[in-house]
Amino acid sequence: MEKIVDIIDSIAHEKGLSVEKVTEAIKRAFINTAKRVIGEDLEFEAELDEKNKKMQLFQKILVVEDDDERAKEEPERYITISEAKEIDPDIEVGDELRYPIDLSKQGRTAAMRLHNEIEYHIQRLIEDQLFDKYKQKVGTIISGTVTRVDEEENTWVDIDEVKGVLPKRNRIKGEFFKPGDVIKAILKRVVVDRSYGIYLELSRTTPKFLEELLKLEVPEIKDGLITVEKVARIPGERAKVAVTSHSPKIDPVGACVGVKGVRINAVSKELKGESIDCIEYSPIPEIFVARSLSPAIITSVKIEGEKAIVTLPADQKSKAIGKNGINIRLASMLTGYEIELVEKGSTIQTQETEEEESKPTITLQDLFKE
Template sequence: MESAVLIESLADFARSKNVDRPTMIRILEDVFRTMIRRKFETDDNFDIIINADKGDLEIWRFREIVDDNSEDIWDHDKIALSEARKIEPDFEIGEEVAEEIKLMDFGRRMVMTARQTLIQKIKDLEKDILFQKYKDLVGEIITGEVYQILSREVLLTDAEGNELTIPKSEQINKDRYRKGDSARAIVDRVEIVNGNPRIILSRTSPVFLERLFESEVPEVYDGLITIKKVVREPGERAKVAVESYDDRIDPVGACVGMKGSRIHSIVRELQNENIDVINYTDNMDLYIARALSPAKISSVKIEEESKRVAVYLKPDQVSLAIGKGGQNIKLASKLVDLEIDVFRELDGQEEEDVALTEFSDEIEDWVIDELRKIGLDTAKSVLALTTEDLLRRTDLEEETIESLVNVLKQEFE
């Protein structure tokens, strides 16, 4: 194979893989030096000149001329006078011989091996470039085009044709894709799988919601408003604590926008996820009260050692605090980083009521938890509902409900 054809074909291949010229020259030189070492054992006295643009390749071997009877004649950088004069008849001892080595001198098999090695090195470099590019983009939003929908993941391509993936676990439950759709997500992580970079995107990460706020709210992007913490039940509900160091800026109002104009596009992107934006404060009692919004709490008792907090509310506020399926209290607990226990505040007429936890020796904990999810935490609050109401509002079976009601009635009898 002619050196010009080899260099030109490899240069074209490298350019198609977006490999820059200095890097391509370095790879070419590394491979040719490997060929030299295989044939001549060392490459110390060789120079390689590559002009990738013109397809030129020159390999020069430099040796010092010594007497035919010299002890150094077998050194790699020495040549006998008689051998040197076959190249140039007027050479003398002590002079340096510069001999050009042609590509064909290495043999066709070695040249073909070198070509395959070069292609593999460029492919490996391409993988490394892709890995480093997306490693630097972790936590940033990108947009890809859906090209294949599988049961466990959705595959996308970026603007350069690189493959990206959104696993099922990183998709919002309401996400529905068709081939050709555009999808936005953050780069969650980059892994090496079987030697290939795997770029994993996420739409469920709290960071995705944070980046959406940065893109839609200029004050967040400019740093005038700080997002302190984001907690999510993807596609269902989220709570975002925000703070501004400028008293002239209302952080909640700025994030929501006039008539919800700013937050509306975020909600739509997240498949109508209900987003509560609250003012962050160092006053933990006030912060907990805001976290449990829209419920209005009466009092708070924090137990620092156990990292728990007891919150007392009026009876009509309990279900609001707990939320649908326990979402509100679960997210509030994550936001304030404390385990929140909700208690019904009793008035004079309800002093004889008994908390359901008092029946833990007769009623299983999971049954009590199921009742608390719908705002029932006392015996009388359960007895105030019919069996049909309890069947409709909980996942309890009729037999379990009847047994539960009998236990509670006995307490008051």
């Protein structure tokens, strides 16, 4: 192939690839074409002649002893040392002889195969580069324009050089998109598929999406002054976010909510009106559980293994449970504890040993004294 160096430089520049990787891809294309056209079992080597701007292809033949039967059975792969020395007097057993191969003499089929092989390997290079680029962006927000919604209600999105798909299962219940809409979503994973090539799987239902939206709206989170410790979501309905401040001058909850709720409302609007509760995180489990059940007012919390037994006034129980149990479900998701509610003055409906009964119950008043 004439002026292959110029072709390599052109492909590298146009596709944004490195010259070295393009060179190796074209070498593989030459070798694979030779194997398909001349022989799959033969050994070939491609070498770039930069001076003449050509790709040189060689067939390699192994030098063996004169009595080695392989030289008779497979003369295209093996040559005896006596025959080899007629070509190169300095050659030794175990060395390889290289014979130049001209693919242009192999006919039109070879030319077509070489063209297809080059296209294939360059496309793989592009996909590998895109894969590496977007792999680093997993867990961040991606924006794109909706191109279509298929029969399975998966939403396809144009994102720069690649396609993204927002599966129905990753879409907030009740929201629909049409071609031309610009949407935001979290990049969940990068997929390489035989049919579709490389594409991005998006999601709008993960807790990470809410966390990243907060980061966009709350400068203190982006600057590292506030940390989002835990997030629990029932997408499209309600969420709870536990935040902590690294500066005594910053109220983490107030900063996330913003003046007149402007920051949290912007996030809620993006999530189709999802109600978001911000609470201050505490490393003390009893305090964290009590805060997670907000807006209910809790009397005391006792941790028993993976269970949190919460005592509260009777008039606060419905608030703690929430509509259809959503508040207590989110509190359990956020804290990681199974929460059992006990009305103040009633007894826990399980048998306890004297030792268990003697365990101290930590009241919130005791904790806050610290």
